[in-house]
Amino acid sequence: MSTAPAASTADAAALPWWALRARWQQRVRRWFYARLPRTDSLQLTQRNVYILPTRAGWMLAATLLVLLIASINYQLNLGYLLTFLLAGCAAAGMVVCHGTLRGLGLHLLPPTPLFAGELAVLEIKLANQRRTPRYAIGMALLDTAHWSWADVPAQGEATVQISFKPTRRGLHPVPALTAETRYPLGTFRVWTVWRPAAQVLVYPAPEAHPPALPPGEPRAGAGLAGGARSTGEFDGVRAYQRGDPMKLVVWKKFAKSDELVSRDTEHMQRQELWLDFARVGSLDVEARLARLTAWVLVADAAGLDYGLRLPGVEIKPDSGVVQRLKCLEALASA
Numbered sequence: 001m002s003t004a005p006a007a008s009t010a011d012a013a014a015l016p017w018w019a020l021r022a023r024w025q026q027r028v029r030r031w032f033y034a035r036l037p038r039t040d041s042l043q044l045t046q047r048n049v050y051i052l053p054t055r056a057g058w059m060l061a062a063t064l065l066v067l068l069i070a071s072i073n074y075q076l077n078l079g080y081l082l083t084f085l086l087a088g089c090a091a092a093g094m095v096v097c098h099g100t101l102r103g104l105g106l107h108l109l110p111p112t113p114l115f116a117g118e119l120a121v122l123e124i125k126l127a128n129q130r131r132t133p134r135y136a137i138g139m140a141l142l143d144t145a146h147w148s149w150a151d152v153p154a155q156g157e158a159t160v161q162i163s164f165k166p167t168r169r170g171l172h173p174v175p176a177l178t179a180e181t182r183y184p185l186g187t188f189r190v191w192t193v194w195r196p197a198a199q200v201l202v203y204p205a206p207e208a209h210p211p212a213l214p215p216g217e218p219r220a221g222a223g224l225a226g227g228a229r230s231t232g233e234f235d236g237v238r239a240y241q242r243g244d245p246m247k248l249v250v251w252k253k254f255a256k257s258d259e260l261v262s263r264d265t266e267h268m269q270r271q272e273l274w275l276d277f278a279r280v281g282s283l284d285v286e287a288r289l290a291r292l293t294a295w296v297l298v299a300d301a302a303g304l305d306y307g308l309r310l311p312g313v314e315i316k317p318d319s320g321v322v323q324r325l326k327c328l329e330a331l332a333s334a
């Protein structure tokens with residue numbers, strides 16, 4: 001016999017009413033958010049913009065009710081005038097507040113990859129095709145209180161930035177976002193919920209103080225030349241000599257250490273630099289990936305040709321921005 005439903009029912013009955021209410025609200029919200037399509041561009045219309053009074057709005061409604069009752073009881077013409085004047089201002093503010101968000105275009109720019117432990121910054125463009133400006137539009141992650149506010153000019157654009165911190169390496173979906181405004185009176189809150197389709201790529205955090213680069217491996221068919229080192233750091237560079245072509249100078253290393261060095265073409269022809277997951281050492285998986293990430297950055301800064309070996313993945317030696325990004329992506333998804 002199954003007792004799980006009975007046990008869950010008993011647990012629910014033991015909870016106080018506010019906990020049951022919170023649980024019910026969470027279920028309704030999950031059901032509602034699951035129905036929202038994922039898209040990196042959202043055009044706000046009356047179908048996806050919602051409006052409700054704020055606390056100040058409810059207080060204004062209660063005040064108007066008291067004024068109306070007092071005006072009826074005491075037959076105060078000026079009371080009627082004041083009541084309906086305030087009610088008309090509130091109604092006009094409701095229309096203006098809803099129109100401030102309705103018709104706005106939201107566009108998420110492609111997120112920039114980052115290393116684990118860093119903040120992922122999302123840039124969102126607010127596009128206004130109307131001939132009048134839109135004021136006091138805020139954006140934030142859903143269910144957070146860290147808002148970014150902007151005024152969008154007439155027939156123009158504004159950019160807001162929102163940040164969050166991914167918990168681990170790999171691909172992370174962009175969390176749900178919300179946009180809202182309470183302009184002009186603050187008596188109504190107009191908001192929308194947006195689920196972007198973009199993903200943020202998080203590289204492993206590089207090791208803070210990695211050891212020297214591993215020794216180079218002899219190229220296939222070249223053998224181990226007498227001048228090649230079997231131990232120590234593989235750098236593929238030597239001290240600058242007069243007459244060396246400018247294209248062989250490692251300018252990145254000169255910018256960091258003010259030391260002129262040139263690529264050792266003979267050494268580079270004899271050996272290849274391989275960053276191998278299996279040869280990192282007796283470390284756990286994340287520590288190995290952190291060391292390999294640091295080595296990729298060191299080799300790229302030195303302008304070296306390097307390859308990467310991971311379980312099931314092998315990237316042939318090369319250099320440049322494309323090689324660095326390819327290796328970092330492989331490490332992020334390892």
